[in-house]
Amino acid sequence: xxxxxxxxxxxxxxxxxxxxxxxxxxxxxxxxxxxxxxxxxxxxxxxxxxxxxxxxxxxxxxxxxxxxxxxxxxxxxxxxxxxxxxxxxxxxxxxxxxxxxxxxxxxxxxxxxx
Amino acid sequence: xxxxxxxxxxxxxxxxxxxxxxxxxxxxxxxxxxxxxxxxxxxxxxxxxxxxxxxxxxxxxxxxxxxxxxxxxxxxxxxxxxxxxxxxxxxxxxxxxxxxxxxxxxxxxxxx
Numbered sequence: 001x002x003x004x005x006x007x008x009x010x011x012x013x014x015x016x017x018x019x020x021x022x023x024x025x026x027x028x029x030x031x032x033x034x035x036x037x038x039x040x041x042x043x044x045x046x047x048x049x050x051x052x053x054x055x056x057x058x059x060x061x062x063x064x065x066x067x068x069x070x071x072x073x074x075x076x077x078x079x080x081x082x083x084x085x086x087x088x089x090x091x092x093x094x095x096x097x098x099x100x101x102x103x104x105x106x107x108x109x110x111x112x113x114x
Numbered sequence: 115x116x117x118x119x120x121x122x123x124x125x126x127x128x129x130x131x132x133x134x135x136x137x138x139x140x141x142x143x144x145x146x147x148x149x150x151x152x153x154x155x156x157x158x159x160x161x162x163x164x165x166x167x168x169x170x171x172x173x174x175x176x177x178x179x180x181x182x183x184x185x186x187x188x189x190x191x192x193x194x195x196x197x198x199x200x201x202x203x204x205x206x207x208x209x210x211x212x213x214x215x216x217x218x219x220x221x222x223x224x225x226x
Contacts, residue, residue, distance in 0.1 A: 043216035050212055058213060090157055100146040100165050100211050105157030
């Protein structure tokens with residue numbers, strides 16, 4: 001089944017404790033992206049990747065890191081999480097970068113930082 | 115800059131009612147426009163899109179027309195069903211198609 005998977009689905013952590021949210025797609029998609037969803041703010045793009053080893057900042061990259069060492073994986077790293085990073089996070093992928101193709105979204109990761 | 119403004123929700127309609135969800139945008143380049151839908155507990159799914167002015171995107175009875183003169187992309191459906199209850203997001207991308215901008219989402223509840 002073609003899908004985008006994220007792990008974990010739920011995470012409660014404390015301020016300053018490094019964490020990684022994994023994202024994997026099995027569709028051989030070139031483009032991958034991370035978003036956060038907050039009430040009243042909608043979805044905001046954190047980082048995106050146009051291909052292996054090619055990443056760029058979205059609208060709200062501060063406090064986040066990403067890497068794209070393999071085509072299928074695009075982990076989101078929070079080196080020192082803070083309470084304002086409590087949010088619902090979505091990973092998405094699309095067949096080609098630089099086009100207007102459909103994005104396929106993962107099920108989301110709900111992160112709480114205490 | 116680039117941004118999307120959607121009508122405030124929540125919206126509650128009776129089954130078979132007509133739906134309009136307003137979306138307007140500002141863009142520094144020539145945008146492509148999208149509507150995504152999010153069902154409870156799930157990720158977003160593409161509902162429809164339009165990539166140039168006067169294009170009409172349509173899917174599952176929903177329609178939206180790309181109006182460059184009014185910078186709008188309003189979502190419409192002639193007769194909603196209970197199964198249409200979800201959150202609807204308007205979105206745009208410009209130029210390279212790599213950076214996306216979403217609206218705040220409009221929650222729709224359809225009652226029998």
